[in-house]
Amino acid sequence: MVKEMLTGNSAAAWGARLSEVDYVPAFPITPQTEIIETLSQWINDGVMNAKFTNMDSEHSMITAAGTAAATGARVFSATSSQGLLYGYEMLYNVTGWRVPLVLINVSRGLSAPITLEPDHNDILSARDTGFVQIHAATCQEILDTILMAYRIAEDKRVLLPVLINMDGFYLSFTREPVEIPDKEEVSKFLPEYNPKHAFFKASNPMSQGVAVLGGSVYSYFKYQVHLASLNVLTVHDEVAGDFKRIFGRSYSAIESFKMDDADYVIIMTNSFTIKGKAAVTKFRKNGLKAGLLRLRLIRPFPSKELRTLLNGKKAVAVIDQNISPGSGGILFNDITTALYHEPDRPEVILSFIGGLGGKDISHAEFNHIIEEMGKSMKTGVVPETQLLYTKGDLEQINNLLNIAGKTSGGLGGIEELKD
Template sequence: MTRKLLTGNGAAAWAARLAQIDYVPAFPITPQTEIIETLSHWIDNGDMPGKLVTLESEHSMITAAGAAASTGVRTFTATSSQGLLYGMEMIYTVAGWRAPFVLINVSRALASPVTLEPDHNDVLAARDSGFLQIHCATCQEVLDATLIAYRLGEDERVRLPVIVNEDGFYLSFTREPVTLPNSDEVKDFLGEFDAQNMHFSASSPASQAVAVLGGSPYSYFRYECHLAAEKALVVYDEIRDEFEQRFGRKYDAVESYHTDDADYVFFMMGCFATKAKAAVDGLRAAGWKIGLLRPRLLRPYPAQAIRQLLTGKKGVAVIDQNLSMGKGGILHSELTSVLYGDKNAPSILISFIGGLGGRDISQEEFFEMAKQLKQATVEGITPAPRLLYTADELRQIHKLQAIAHVEREAYE
């Protein structure tokens, strides 16, 4: 066991190395590239076994990952943003093959306009695909969640591919102290990939992606996928306990920070949640009873745990680092859907949209969200959803538009 400074991307690469993966189909994209660069360097150097192949697109890369996993080898791949979308047809397709592998998504906001910095619209586009999703908040978690993801996806009760999500820049390029477990410890924890009936031999061909006509067989296969994803909640908790026992770090499906005695709760996903932790500390120092809930698992959605943790709370500020055009924050919708009809649920859920395209969320803004949350619970009125956006930011945009407007007038 060693403790060293690693980026989120470095931690992801180390997880693949420690998991003794056999095959990496790869295609580079910012901010994911460092992961496959690191792995290709190691494989080339003989530091780790395995085979890395650069494919001609993410569409082919995800197909290759699913196909390789279907032959019973442990497979790792990684992408980001536009790449994930480019491969989206195969994301849905390979999940139905019931062949487990791990895909790291380094979150980066989607075009248009093009940007490099993170929000969660990319990974949320894969929300309904059948891939399980684990969301990370620290570089240590990227490493640990990837190991957990192999156990989870490969479990015979689950057998689904898993996306492990790390935020671009804020994790991918940020170094933090990371404890690297020994290779033997990881080997004991993960064991060999038991591929069960998935295998490949030239003499006995198998087709794992059949076509069905009529809705009935289709419904069966799709719903079995859903049941397997739901089963993954139970399996996850078992793996969480074993992981804690072996490595001393505990990763609940929903992270709760100071929620036991809290009246108010921040609810959000991804690494900006550590900024919320700092704000919770600041608010508690000023006498607030406030905490943070962060779903690590988005699929399967830990609905029961969330309901329990929010029982009796006065209000929740849901901070969505994503946006569903014409609806609003996706986490907000997900949360309201599991609280509806529960008489002990908090009556106020305020929706904030923040951190789009990596836009910072300051400590002052967390304090202000808490203040508005408290006020809303006192008045009993839920305010309209709010984009975290300041007058100064609007001035900057208008400054840029000033040039464009002169030109447009010339064209119109």
């Protein structure tokens, strides 16, 4: 084991290298990341024994990844934001084929307008594809989760591909100390993949991903994907147990922070959770019983674990770093659904949208969340979904609107520009 300063991108590349993947198909152009750059260098230098192929798009890349996995190869690839969307159609295909590849997404707010920093509309658009989804919050967790992901994906109770999410810039470009495990330790945890259900071989012809042309047959196979995904709830915990035994680091489907006696709970995902932890630490210093949950396993959704953690709590606030226009926060819906039938559920559950396009969530915004929870407890009135946006943010946008020739308070000045 060595400890080094690694970016999230380097940590992901190390995860693939230590998993001894056989094949890395990649679309090499923007929005691709240094993950692929690093792997192609290692494969070229001969320190990694895998086949690397440049593809013409993410659509081709995911097709190549899925088909290679169907031959029994261990496959890894990576993409980001618009790239994931470009390959979207094939995400459904590869889950239908029941192939256990691992794909990394580096989150970035979707265009338009273009931005460079993260939110999760990109990864959550793949929510219903059948991919298992795990969202990481540190560079170490990215490396570790890749190792765990192959164990989960290749388990015969699952056989589904895994999407791992990391935030652009906040993890992908950020270096921090990361433990790189020894190869020998990794091989104890993650043995070679021996496919039992799908293997294209010239000597053993078979058909994969066949047409079914009928609802009842389609329903059968589709529901199998759902059942396989639900099995991950058990398999994840087993794999995490083995991981802890060998490497000493422990991961659960939901990370708890200062939850034991917490009355006020904030729920977040991904790397911005660190801002929530800092806020909760500050609230605790001021005597407020605050706690935080980070949803790590997004699909399957860990409803049962969530119920256990939240029953009996006074107030919950969900910060969705995503937006479903016309509805609100995406994860808020999953969370409230999980709690609806619980007699001992929290009294109020509030919905916030924060950190879109990487916007900071300041302590003033966390303060507002706590105040709103208190107000709702008192009055019993729960507000509609709120955007976390400050006066300072508004001043900045008004300044920019002026520079762009859009004067606030009527459209004076704009009319004359129209001719």
